[in-house]
Amino acid sequence: MTHPLLALSSLTKAYPGVVANDDVSLTIAPGEVHALLGENGAGKSTLVKMIYGLVKPDSGQMHMHGAPFMPAEPRAARAAGVGMVFQHFSLFDAMSVAENIALGMENAPKLGALSAQISAVSQTYGLPLSPDRIVGDLSAGERQRVEIIRCLLQEPKLLIMDEPTSVLTPQEVEILFETLRKLSAEGTAILYISHKLEEIRTLCDSATILRLGKVVGHCTPRETTARDMAEMMVGKLLQTPTRAGHAEGDVVLKLTGLSAPAPNAFGIALKQIDLELCAGEVLGIGGVAGNGQDELLAALSGERPSARGMIEYRGDDIGPLGPTARRKLGVLAAPEERMGHAAAPDMSLTENAMLTGAVRQGLDKGGFLDWPAATRFAEAVIERFDVRTPGPSAAARSLSGGNLQKFVIGREVMQRPEVFVVNQPTWGVDASAAAAIRQALLDLAQNGTALIVISQDLDELMEISDRFAALNEGRLTAPRAAQGITVEEIGLMMGGAHGMEVAHV
Amino acid sequence: MIAVVKRPEPSRAFAMAAPLLAVLATMFFGGVLFAFLGKDPLDAIATIFWEPLFGEFAFFYRPQLLIKGAPLVLIAIGLSLGFKAGIWNIGAEGQYIMGALFGAGVGLAFYPMESFVIFPLMVLAGAFGGWVWAMIPAVLKVNFGTNEILVSLMLVYVAEQFLASMSLGLLRNPEGMGFPGSRNLQQYTSAHNGDLVAGSGMHWGVVAAFIAVIFAYVLLARHRLGFAIRVTGDAPRAAAFSGVNPARLVLFCLGASGLLAGLAGMFEVSGPAGQVTIDFNVGYGFTAIIVAFLGRLHPVGILLAGGLMALTYIGGDIAQSQMGLPAAAIQVFQGMLLFFLLAFDLFSNYRLRFGRAEVA
Numbered sequence: 063m064t065h066p067l068l069a070l071s072s073l074t075k076a077y078p079g080v081v082a083n084d085d086v087s088l089t090i091a092p093g094e095v096h097a098l099l100g101e102n103g104a105g106k107s108t109l110v111k112m113i114y115g116l117v118k119p120d121s122g123q124m125h126m127h128g129a130p131f132m133p134a135e136p137r138a139a140r141a142a143g144v145g146m147v148f149q150h151f152s153l154f155d156a157m158s159v160a161e162n163i164a165l166g167m168e169n170a171p172k173l174g175a176l177s178a179q180i181s182a183v184s185q186t187y188g189l190p191l192s193p194d195r196i197v198g199d200l201s202a203g204e205r206q207r208v209e210i211i212r213c214l215l216q217e218p219k220l221l222i223m224d225e226p227t228s229v230l231t232p233q234e235v236e237i238l239f240e241t242l243r244k245l246s247a248e249g250t251a252i253l254y255i256s257h258k259l260e261e262i263r264t265l266c267d268s269a270t271i272l273r274l275g276k277v278v279g280h281c282t283p284r285e286t287t288a289r290d291m292a293e294m295m296v297g298k299l300l301q302t303p304t305r306a307g308h309a310e311g312d313v314v315l316k317l318t319g320l321s322a323p324a325p326n327a328f329g330i331a332l333k334q335i336d337l338e339l340c341a342g343e344v345l346g347i348g349g350v351a352g353n354g355q356d357e358l359l360a361a362l363s364g365e366r367p368s369a370r371g372m373i374e375y376r377g378d379d380i381g382p383l384g385p386t387a388r389r390k391l392g393v394l395a396a397p398e399e400r401m402g403h404a405a406a407p408d409m410s411l412t413e414n415a416m417l418t419g420a421v422r423q424g425l426d427k428g429g430f431l432d433w434p435a436a437t438r439f440a441e442a443v444i445e446r447f448d449v450r451t452p453g454p455s456a457a458a459r460s461l462s463g464g465n466l467q468k469f470v471i472g473r474e475v476m477q478r479p480e481v482f483v484v485n486q487p488t489w490g491v492d493a494s495a496a497a498a499i500r501q502a503l504l505d506l507a508q509n510g511t512a513l514i515v516i517s518q519d520l521d522e523l524m525e526i527s528d529r530f531a532a533l534n535e536g537r538l539t540a541p542r543a544a545q546g547i548t549v550e551e552i553g554l555m556m557g558g559a560h561g562m563e564v565a566h567v
Numbered sequence: 568m569i570a571v572v573k574r575p576e577p578s579r580a581f582a583m584a585a586p587l588l589a590v591l592a593t594m595f596f597g598g599v600l601f602a603f604l605g606k607d608p609l610d611a612i613a614t615i616f617w618e619p620l621f622g623e624f625a626f627f628y629r630p631q632l633l634i635k636g637a638p639l640v641l642i643a644i645g646l647s648l649g650f651k652a653g654i655w656n657i658g659a660e661g662q663y664i665m666g667a668l669f670g671a672g673v674g675l676a677f678y679p680m681e682s683f684v685i686f687p688l689m690v691l692a693g694a695f696g697g698w699v700w701a702m703i704p705a706v707l708k709v710n711f712g713t714n715e716i717l718v719s720l721m722l723v724y725v726a727e728q729f730l731a732s733m734s735l736g737l738l739r740n741p742e743g744m745g746f747p748g749s750r751n752l753q754q755y756t757s758a759h760n761g762d763l764v765a766g767s768g769m770h771w772g773v774v775a776a777f778i779a780v781i782f783a784y785v786l787l788a789r790h791r792l793g794f795a796i797r798v799t800g801d802a803p804r805a806a807a808f809s810g811v812n813p814a815r816l817v818l819f820c821l822g823a824s825g826l827l828a829g830l831a832g833m834f835e836v837s838g839p840a841g842q843v844t845i846d847f848n849v850g851y852g853f854t855a856i857i858v859a860f861l862g863r864l865h866p867v868g869i870l871l872a873g874g875l876m877a878l879t880y881i882g883g884d885i886a887q888s889q890m891g892l893p894a895a896a897i898q899v900f901q902g903m904l905l906f907f908l909l910a911f912d913l914f915s916n917y918r919l920r921f922g923r924a925e926v927a
Contacts, residue, residue, distance in 0.1 A: 365807050386810035397808060406802040408577065417798065417809040420791070429791045460575045 065128035067092045067251045068113070068220055073122035075108055082108035083119070084275040090220065095242065095252045097262040097283060099295055100272035101492035106255050109272070110222050113253070114146045115139035137168065145213030146222040151205050155198035155328055162197055163212045183214050187241045198328045202229035202351040210241070221245065222253045227261055228489075228518055229351045232553040239265050257295075257493065258521070259288035273297050296494050311341025314512045315393075315481050316374040322361050324536075330354040332361060335538045337531075339481070339512045344503070345541060346527030347516045349556050354536040355485055355516050356398065362483045362514070363395035364388040375481065389421045392480030396470055398489065398516075400463065404470040407459035411451065414458050415440035415473055422477040439476075447472035448498070464491040468499065475502050482506060485516040500526050520552060532556045571917045582915040586861060586868070589907035590875070596907075597900045606890055614890060615882030615900075628885075630768025632877050634839045638663070638831035640776040640873035642855035644783045645824030647864040651787075652799040654820045658704065658719030659828040660852025661726035662697035666829025667836035668733055669696025671749060671843045674758035675738060678750060685757040689833060690771075697829015698822050700726065705821035709814040715821065727848070734843045749843040752836065760838035772834030776873070779827055784866040792819065828852060854880075857905045863912075876901070 066089040075083045083105045090096045100106045111117040113124065115133030124131045126142060133139035136146075153162050160177045164170035171179070177193035184191045189207045197205060206226060213221055223242075227235045242252055242265065256262055262269060263283045271279045271294045279294045320335040332354055339345055349355060360366040362373070368381040380388055385395075397403045405414045416436040420426040425436045440454035447468040451461055458466055471487055487503065488496035504526055507513050516533075517523050523530060524544060531541040532555035539555045594616075598608030619628035642659045649656050656662075670693030677685050704718035738749040752758045763769045787793035799806040799816055807813065831851065840847055858876050862868030883897035 363808065364810070384810050384812065385808060389810070395808075399804070402802045403804040403808055406798050406805040408801045409798070413794070413798075416794065417805060420809075426791055430789050431791060431794060433789075457576045 065125070066090060067094075067127065068131070069125045070109075070113070071123050071125075073109065073112060073119045073124070075112065075117060075119050081275045083112070085122070086272070086275070086277050087122075088270045088277065088280075090251045090253060092219070092251055093246050093249045094268065095246050095254060095266045097266035097269035098253060098255045098272065099257070099259075099262065099269055099291060101257075101295055101494070104272040104295070104492075105275040106272055107224070108275075110146065110224065110253065110255065113139065113220075114144055114222060140168075140216055140218075143217070143219035144222065145216055145218030145220070147206070147209045147213055147224065147226060149224040149226075149228070151209055153197045153205055153208060155196075157197060158193065159191060159195050159197060159200075159208050160193035162208060163193075163215065166212050167215070179215060180211055183211050187211075187214065187244060188237065189241060203231070203234040206230070206238075214245075218250060220251045220253060222255070224255045225257070226254075227256065227258060231350050231556045232520070232549050234350070235261070258519075259283075259291050260521070262291070263288060271295055292493055296492075310343065311510060311512075312376075313338045314341050314376055315339040315514075318372055318374070320361060320368060320372045322357060322366060322368060325357065325360070325366065330357050330536045332357050333536045337538065337541070339514065341480075341510045341512050342507050344507050344513045344515060344526050344528050346523035346530045346544060347514060347533055347538070348518070348520055348523055348530065348552060349516075349533035351518055353533045355533060357536065358533065358538075359395055359397050359483055359485045359516065362393070363397070364393070385418075386421055389418065389477075392422075392478075393483075394418070394422075394474045394477060394479035394481070395483040396474050396485065396487070398485035400466045400470055401459065405458040405466060408457055410455045410457060411440045411444065411449075411461075411469060412437045412454045414469070415443065415454070418473060419477060439473075443469055443472040443476055446476065447502075448495070463489075464495055467491050468495055471499050471502070475506060478509075479506065479511055481512045481514075483514040483516070486519075487515060487517065488519065488522060496522075520549070530555075570920045571913070572920050573917050574915075577916050578914070578918075581911075582863065585911040585915060586863065586872070586908060588911045589861070589904060592907040592911070593900065593903045596903055600896060600899060601892065604892065604896060606892060611886055611890060611892065614886045615879055617882075618885050619878055619881040622885075628881050630762075630766060631881050632874065633768035633773050634770070635880050636873045636877035637770070637773040637776040638835055638851045639855050639858045639876055640870055641772065641779055641831040641834075642824075642828045642852055643858035643862065643869045643873060644776075644779040644866060645827030646855055647859040647862070647866070647869055648783065648786075648796055649820035649824050650800075650859055651864050652796040652816055652820055653803065654817055655716045656701060656704070656719050656821050656824045657716050657856065658701070658721075658723045658726075658852070659824060659855055660848055660850065661719070661723035662700045662825040662828035663832035663835075663852045664723075664726040664730050664848050665700040665832070666693040666697035667832030667840075667847060668729060668738070668843065669693055669829065670833030671752065671758075671836045672733075672738060674752055674755065674837060675749060677757070678755060681757045683757070686760070686837075689758060689837060690830065693829045693833020694826045695829070697832065698826040700829070701821045701825020702818070705818050708817055708821075715817070719821075723852070730843070730847060731845050734845050734847070738843050740842075747845055751841045753838075753841040758837055760834050770834060770838045772831060772838060775830055775834065776870075780866045780870050787866065796820065828855075854901070857901065860905060861908050876904075879904070 069089045071087045073083050073086045086109060098106050108117060112119050115136045115138050131142060133142060160173050160180060163180060164173060164176055170176060180193040189211060191204060191207050191211060206229065226238060230238060246252055254266055266283045269281050269283045270277055273295060281291065317335050317337040320332055322332040324331040330353060361368055364383055364385040367384060370379055370381055373381040375391055375393055401407050406417065416425055416431060419439050423439050425432045437454050444451060444454065449469045450465050467490065474482060488499050491499060503513055503515065515526060527544040529541040530544040530547055532539045534556060594612050598612055601611040602608045619632065642663065646656055646659055670689040673692040674685060674689045700722060703722060704715040707713040707718055708715045734747050734749060740748060740750045760770050795806060795811040795816060798809060799811055836843055836847065854876060858869060858872045862872035879901055886892045887894060
């Protein structure tokens with residue numbers, strides 16, 4: 063009998079206070095594309111970290127080709143043929159592609175030879191990438207290719223991919239899938255972690271669903287609806303965000319030729335952005351990461367003030383105003399990076415509530431800060447947005463990403479903004495919390511707030527937007543009604559595939 | 568294998584214990600150092616830490632503790648505000664000198680008139696002198712992005728040249744037989760910053776130091792500006808997002824630390840030192856950096872650290888004269904204190920893990 067490529071049986075791993083994986087078993091055959099599904103905190107990361115040798119299970123066995131497999135460290139896992147592409151890239155902006163790849167290899171060959179290998183692999187798998195380019199100049203999709211090629215150079219038998227499509231345009235996703243299908247046809251198994259169910263349905267042969275560290279089901283994604291899979295993941299019926307029809311209000315925010323130089327060598331300049339935003343409207347802004355999202359948010363939040371006449375709020379020029387003055391008027395924002403930008407990691411939630419709540423919540427009394435009131439505000443946010451934390455005195459960095467996200471979004475939503483600009487509102491948040499956040503955003507719009515939602519999750523944008531626009535290299539396309547827009551049209555608005563081609567081999 | 572792992576939450580217990588552990592480690596390794604120098608380590612440590620407080624001549628040393636401690640605390644409080652926000656004023660020594668020159672200059676300008684307004688004017692002038700000297704790196708940083716560490720440090724040497732020039736030229740005592748140095752302000756009643764209670768060592772500088780501690784405590788704990796300082800130190804981007812203006816913060820932090828250093832210089836020149844001389848400055852501005860960190864940049868901590876540092880100064884002097892320890896050994900001893908503090912400090916945010924690496 064042939065052995066499966068990888069068999070996990072009864073893997074258990076407990077951390078103080080939480081069982082991350084409880085009696086998890088699954089098997090992957092050679093060439094199989096296997097999806098690992100689950101909410102945040104379901105134990106997906108812990109499981110793949112065990113396979114990749116980053117975490118040691120408390121009990122249970124792993125077998126590879128029938129032989130016991132227990133990598134003590136990632137090097138051992140790589141030697142055994144396991145490659146992993148992480149969700150967050152570990153690349154050095156200032157170095158070239160080949161140098162970056164050499165850094166991640168044991169016994170890296172000379173740069174010249176390595177460059178030849180990189181070119182060969184990128185040809186074979188339809189991942190065009192010049193080894194000499196500087197990583198800082200690459201798009202997110204291209205950076206991901208660097209990581210994938212880094213893995214492929216070691217000819218893995220199992221490739222683990224952690225949320226690979228979150229930074230890609232639809233066309234780039236299609237190219238990635240071609241590559242993965244080709245790998246699978248050659249016998250490389252793929253363990254694919256994602257929460258995008260439609261993708262899993264197109265790509266994967268089988269799926270294992272985790273909830274709270276336990277396997278709650280297996281399914282064949284092609285034969286299961288996305289909704290069923292989501293409900294298995296969450297363990298309850300999902301609430302689709304809803305809104306009653308909306309009435310178009312007055313124009314509250316008007317951008318006229320908004321331009322700003324790039325903040326640093328690897329930033330993006332904003333170029334001539336024109337926009338009118340009405341009260342009660344949700345404008346979804348899509349685009350591949352690194353096309354000016356952060357810069358647009360900084361310009362709107364006031365972190366990087368603009369020249370006169372570029373930003374008008376209800377007819378007043380607010381371009382030169384800083385964040386505090388804009389907050390006073392009701393223009394609020396929530397940036398993408400939670401740790402260190404939206405929140406100060408080493409400070410308590412109370413202090414983080416003070417961070418943006420001081421003006422509108424009346425926490426600042428003539429320069430002196432009302433800490434008890436800030437604590438009450440933090441508690442209110444924690445309560446309403448179901449933030450899992452011991453209390454408002456916990457340091458922000460002790461919260462999981464999803465919980466901190468709920469806190470930073472909730473902090474702004476509860477200040478009743480007139481205009482609210484948010485970047486990646488549900489990034490890394492589990493499905494039910496994401497639904498709650500979207501509902502909160504829609505409720506804001508219902509009450510007359512004008513919203514700009516910047517996101518890389520197109521499903522999310524389609525679900526909540528009235529109009530849709532895309533950012534491409536610092537330019538904003540003209541907004542279109544979101545209703546009836548097709549994925550192809552969106553892809554074209556986002557700038558197509560950035561010169562990528564589908565694997566032809 | 569030993570690994571250093573970040574704690575999910577900073578350990579309060581360790582943050583409190585770190586200074587104490589640092590003092591103990593310094594005593595131990597300092598003792599080893601003294602033993603190598605052929606001195607009895609226990610005796611040397613006792614001389615440094617015990618003699619000034621409870622020894623036979625404690626009545627003489629205790630007031631010295633206030634006199635040495637006050638400028639250290641005053642300067643360190645100012646420095647700590649900037650350090651908390653990642654704004655590094657290394658030139659407090661220069662601001663201290665300029666404060667002394669401005670203060671003494673105003674006082675000497677009135678000589679020999681006697682009036683109660685002279686001393687307050689000197690205080691204002693001293694504060695202004697330190698502030699102005701610190702505004703040079705601040706304005707350069709804000710407008711041209713220069714590095715405040717280098718500029719403030721180099722201005723120390725410029726200030727020292729000023730001091731030499733003043734004590735040899737403009738401020739030289741006309742009745743001083745050609746000796747360098749100004750008139751002695753201790754002999755000029757209106758300008759003298761004497762003991763408020765005779766023989767206690769308690770002069771206006773000590774009062775100012777206590778006020779600065781309280782002021783800094785309230786600022787950091789309760790005021791918007793103190794909050795801005797803390798957020799900027801923890802997460803500069805979050806600070807900018809919350810609406811902190813980094814340029815204004817640089818101006819405030821450097822200005823405040825210069826002002827306090829200037830005050831310290833002014834109180835010193837009009838009190839314990841008495842006159843402007845070429846070697847008037849003795850390194851308080853640099854030692855205060857150690858004091859600020861030893862006190863963990865916390866106002867109350869700085870008060871305690873200033874006391875401890877003054878103790879090692881005085882105890883070190885005693886050890887030099889009584890036991891013949893070289894001055895360099897005392898400086899190494901003080902350096903160890905900062906080294907160990909920083910080393911132990913790491914463990915309030917990190918912990919050691921023995922055994923195999925594992926990533927959670």
